[in-house]
Amino acid sequence: MKPASRSFKENAVKALHDDGLQQALGKVRYGFVANRAKARANLPEFETLRDQARAIKEHTLAHLDVYLEEYEKKVVESGGHVHWAPSAADARDIILRLCQDAGAHTVTKGKSMVGEEIGINDHLEAAGIKAVETDLGEYLIQIRHEPPSHIIAPAIHLTKAQVEADFRDRHKDLPQDRILEEPAQLVAEARAVLREQFLAADVGITGANLLIAETGTSVIVTNEGNGDLTQCLPRMHIVIASIEKAVPTLEDACTILRVLARSATGQEFATYNTFSTGPKRPEDPDGPEEYHVVLLDNGRTEMLGGEFHDMLRCIRCGACMNHCPVYGAVGGHAYGWVYPGPMGSVLTPSLIGIDEAGHLPNASTFCGRCESVCPMRIPLPKMMRHWREREFEKGNMPAGFRLGLKLWAFAARRPRLYQTLMGLGMPVMAKLASKKRRFAWLPLAGGWTRHRDLPAPQGKTFQTLWREQNGRQ
Amino acid sequence: MSNSSQRSAVLDAIRLSLGVKEGEKSRETPARKRLERHPHNIVPERARRGAKASISLFNETLEGQGATVNRVKTLAAVPELVAAYLRSNNLPAEFRTGDDNLLAKIPWGKTPSLTRQQGRGQGSDAVTMSRAIAAAAETGTLFLTSGPDNPTTLNFLPDTHIALIRAGDILGSYEDAWNRLRDSYGERSLPRAVNLISGPSRTADIEQVIVMGAHGPRRFFVIIVG
Numbered sequence: 001m002k003p004a005s006r007s008f009k010e011n012a013v014k015a016l017h018d019d020g021l022q023q024a025l026g027k028v029r030y031g032f033v034a035n036r037a038k039a040r041a042n043l044p045e046f047e048t049l050r051d052q053a054r055a056i057k058e059h060t061l062a063h064l065d066v067y068l069e070e071y072e073k074k075v076v077e078s079g080g081h082v083h084w085a086p087s088a089a090d091a092r093d094i095i096l097r098l099c100q101d102a103g104a105h106t107v108t109k110g111k112s113m114v115g116e117e118i119g120i121n122d123h124l125e126a127a128g129i130k131a132v133e134t135d136l137g138e139y140l141i142q143i144r145h146e147p148p149s150h151i152i153a154p155a156i157h158l159t160k161a162q163v164e165a166d167f168r169d170r171h172k173d174l175p176q177d178r179i180l181e182e183p184a185q186l187v188a189e190a191r192a193v194l195r196e197q198f199l200a201a202d203v204g205i206t207g208a209n210l211l212i213a214e215t216g217t218s219v220i221v222t223n224e225g226n227g228d229l230t231q232c233l234p235r236m237h238i239v240i241a242s243i244e245k246a247v248p249t250l251e252d253a254c255t256i257l258r259v260l261a262r263s264a265t266g267q268e269f270a271t272y273n274t275f276s277t278g279p280k281r282p283e284d285p286d287g288p289e290e291y292h293v294v295l296l297d298n299g300r301t302e303m304l305g306g307e308f309h310d311m312l313r314c315i316r317c318g319a320c321m322n323h324c325p326v327y328g329a330v331g332g333h334a335y336g337w338v339y340p341g342p343m344g345s346v347l348t349p350s351l352i353g354i355d356e357a358g359h360l361p362n363a364s365t366f367c368g369r370c371e372s373v374c375p376m377r378i379p380l381p382k383m384m385r386h387w388r389e390r391e392f393e394k395g396n397m398p399a400g401f402r403l404g405l406k407l408w409a410f411a412a413r414r415p416r417l418y419q420t421l422m423g424l425g426m427p428v429m430a431k432l433a434s435k436k437r438r439f440a441w442l443p444l445a446g447g448w449t450r451h452r453d454l455p456a457p458q459g460k461t462f463q464t465l466w467r468e469q470n471g472r473q
Numbered sequence: 474m475s476n477s478s479q480r481s482a483v484l485d486a487i488r489l490s491l492g493v494k495e496g497e498k499s500r501e502t503p504a505r506k507r508l509e510r511h512p513h514n515i516v517p518e519r520a521r522r523g524a525k526a527s528i529s530l531f532n533e534t535l536e537g538q539g540a541t542v543n544r545v546k547t548l549a550a551v552p553e554l555v556a557a558y559l560r561s562n563n564l565p566a567e568f569r570t571g572d573d574n575l576l577a578k579i580p581w582g583k584t585p586s587l588t589r590q591q592g593r594g595q596g597s598d599a600v601t602m603s604r605a606i607a608a609a610a611e612t613g614t615l616f617l618t619s620g621p622d623n624p625t626t627l628n629f630l631p632d633t634h635i636a637l638i639r640a641g642d643i644l645g646s647y648e649d650a651w652n653r654l655r656d657s658y659g660e661r662s663l664p665r666a667v668n669l670i671s672g673p674s675r676t677a678d679i680e681q682v683i684v685m686g687a688h689g690p691r692r693f694f695v696i697i698v699g
Contacts, residue, residue, distance in 0.1 A: 024680070031681040045517045052514045059507075065487045065495070066504040074661065084480040136687055137678035153678060160679050183679040191688055198688075199596050214508050215663045225674040225689025228629045232666065243483065248504070249511040254647040258517070265677070268534065269612035272689070273669035280665055284619060285571075285593040286626045287665050301486035 001119055001147055003352050005336035008359035015330040024157050025331050032153075032322040035266020036373070043262065053259050054377050056252045057244075057313040061304065067213040067246045068295065074216025078278030080291035088118040088298045095120055095205070095238060098292055099129055102236045104202035110220060110227035111135035112207025113151055113316055114240050114296055116338045117351065120205065131205075132197045134226040136190055143170050149332030151339065152264050152318040157331050160186060194226070204230035204288070208241035209315065210256065211293075214249040215277055218293060221260060223271045231276060237288035239276075242296045244312040256315060259375035264317040299351050307386045311346050313376040320370035320380060326363050335360060342370035342380040349387050358396050361387035422461045430459040508661070513648055520611035520646035527610035527645050528697065534613030535695060538672030539685055544640070544697040548575070551696060552584035555635065558694055559587075559600065564633055568600035573622040575604050576637065594626030601627040602635040605670075606657065607650040608643045612671055615695065616650045619666035628668050634690035636670070640699035 004011065015021055040046045060067055072082045085091035091114075099107060107129055109115060121131040121142070133142040137155035141148055143166055148154030155163075164180045167189055180186055206227050208218040218239045220227040231237045247253050261267045280287030303312055321327040321341025332340035337357070339347050345360040361384040370380045391397060392405075411418045433439055433456030441449050448454055460468075488495060519530060532542045545554055559566050567588045570576045581589050594601055603623040605615035615636050619625045628634060644650050647669075658664060674689030685691050 027681050031677075043517060043519075045515055048515050049517075056514070062491065063500055063504040064491070065484050065493070066501050068484070068487075070504070070508060078665075083476055084483045086479055086482045086486070090479060134688065135678070136676045140678065153681075155678055156681070158679070163679055183682040184684045186679055187676060187684040187687055191686065194688065195596065214511060215661055217663060223674070224676045224687035225629050226687065228625070228668065229688055232625045232629065243487070248507045250651045251511050251513055251648055254651070255514040257647070267538075269614055269669075269671050271538070271670065271672050271675055273614075273671075275663060275667040275669070277663045277665055281620070283621050284624070284665060285621055286624045287619060295483065297483045297486065301483065301490050304487060304490035305492065306490070 001116075001122075001338070003337040003348075003356050005348060005352070005357040005360055008334060008336060008363060011334035011336060012330040012363075015334045020159050020162065021157050021331050024159055025328055028156065028322055028328060032264075032266060032318070036263060036319060036322070037266075039262035039266045039268060042268070043258075046259070046262065049255060049259050050375050050377060053256050053315075053375060054313060056247060056255060057376060060246055060248060060252075061244065061309070061312055064243065064246065064304070067248055068243060071211055071213040071216055071246055074213070075278065075291075075293055076216075078216050078291075079281075080216065080278040080293060083292060083294045085294050085296045085298070088296070091118045091240065091294050091296045091298070092120060092123040094294050095240065096123060096127055096129075098236065098238055099124060099203050100127070102203055102290070104129055104236075106197065106201045107131045107203045107205055108197055108201040108230045108234065109133050109138070110204070110206035110222070110230040111138050111154070112205070112240055113148075113338065114207055114242050115205065116148060117298065118240070118296065120240070132194070132201070134194050134198065134230055135222070135224060136187065136226075139190060139194065140166065147333065147338060149340065150318060150321060151316050151341075151343075157333065198229040198233050201230075201234045203236045203238060204232075204234040205238045205240060206231050208239050208245055208293075209260065210253050211241055211246045212248075212250060212253050212275070213246060217250075217275045217277045219253060219257075220274050220276075221257070221270045221272070222274075223265075223267075225272055228272060228274055231274075232287055235288060236290040236292070237276070237279070239291075239293045240296065241293065242298065243300050244314075260315055260317055263319040263373065263375040303350055308346065308350050308383055310378050311343070311350070311383060313378055314343055314347070315376060316343075317375060319373040319375065323369040323373045325365060325367060325369075330363075335363070342384070343378075346378075346380055346383045346387070354387060354391055354394065355396070358387075358391050361385075361391070419461070419463060423464070426457045426461050427459050429457045432456075516646045516648055517611060520609065520649075522610075522645060524641075524643075528640060528643050531608055531610040531613050531643050532697075534610070535672065536613075538613055539675065540613070540672045540693040540695055542695045542697065546699065548579045548698055549583070551579045551637070551698065552581050552587055554696060555602070556584050556587050558635075559633075562633070562692065565599055568602050568635065569594065569598055569627065569631075570602045571621060571623045571627060573604045575639070576602065593624040594628075594630035596630055598627075598631040600633045600635065601631040602637065603627050605636050605638040606642065607653040608638055609647045609650045609669075610643055610645050611647070614647070614650075614669050614671045616654065617668045617670060618654070618664045619668075620664055625666045625668065628670065629674075629689045631690055632686070633692040633694065634673075635694045635696065637696045637698060640697050643697070
């Protein structure tokens, strides 16, 4: 999809005034956040598991070439095929060719963020192949022609009333007077409609949460079972996965899976964790006749070993966005591309460039909650800061902003000057403020005071107060 | 670009970024050893509690995830239990299984009201039954393996899925279960599909309200034998 990250500011303003969206976002706090806290409290070893999960990924990344070759060897031994895609365009071409060779008319899809990243649906549709998303959330956004607004709950921005309207509009052959008020009724309708698609599909495309080098196995983690129907019914199963999904062994997969669901939905374990190795065996009565894996680079190898290396540990759980005050206020679409929230603010500039996505690393209060909940302990705020530095170096910021930063930096690096200026400024500001001790308007601070009052300083600087109280609270 | 040149492009880019060369023994040897020895990482205490405690943890966790769990002493008691479950849920007394030899040993003929069909799952199946090779008590998770004995489609197509497991196959951790599979399938080798199932199909994609039976089974009934 064409990125709209350049309009982050406009997108955010629109999002803040969207009542339906605000209502939907309010539920994130009480759902995912509370459930994760409960799951964490239920497993005393959780913090140790995080450390080990991190170490496993670091070990894998340091030996990535070796593990990918071992993985490939095992896939081939089990009768599958591995395709290497340096770029998104390469991956699209490979997948389209496989579908065409299979004579495919309809393709069902399990939920895949890499699929969104390379825009596979549009590519297939352009070649006359119908691609049907089968994860309920992905199906909802596909019929609305929207990108996902969350990496594990793609339709989290929608209310059930919107879903009802979309279903009435889309499923025209169903009785007009049917009742579609409750989520259960909406789910039942989607189940019936998509069941036909599963049975008719020629090819099933899924992503992978993990690729296991020990056995040449791809793993998908789902709750609906759609990924399984996608991959066990059609003649061909195509797995699209980025190279950093590799892990060495089944034991290593266990450790990562123990932190994944708990961090994501707050479940102890997802309902379905499916381990797939190759196509159907000679004696098997079901399963795909062909099994293909497309390994995608698309910028990952450039991140490896560099400033954004740590981001390659990401297991796409979504905890960072669930806990982010900025995501919580504006939702996922404001970020303008496939990956929203803090992980998107770091990853998106790596994948589509800082010129396109410069606003995203700035869409953070640096409160640090994302890093504190990240199961892989990825230093997200630090990496957003790296992007801000690069942006500054490239001169992408407005001149006024740069001048302001320079003046502030000049003073901040000279403690005496800084204290003197503050010592002079504070009492003046305190005097100038009205009796309400707030400013309704202040020069150079229009961006703030247009929306709310600025609290006036009380007359003393923080450092003065600190000295007076000898650091006591 | 051909697949082989695309392959070298990706692998070369990895090595360039890591500052390494192809075929370095100092990197290949520890990686290969890890694959052969597959060392354990930390296993939570709750997954190391012994057989009896594991069965009750398995039971409790699975029920918490929306499944129904029942335990009988012998295979002979299974047909009546299945018939009663189907009756109480107003389901037809018909189900499908694969060729699993443990399921074949069950004296189905004792309960003539039940009709058992065999084969892979069909889109129209209301009820199916499969046997789990192992389970991990830590999260109430059953391990089901593909093949003619228990075709994978039986796990996902029906409205109601019944899974049978012997009490002795309920282990503590995922690692225990994978070792059980290694005993059956060998080192570095797995059946086409291993499904780890921890409850009925569910979704929370509409307003975060949990609804059972998104695409897979709405009901998941687990029978422990022994």
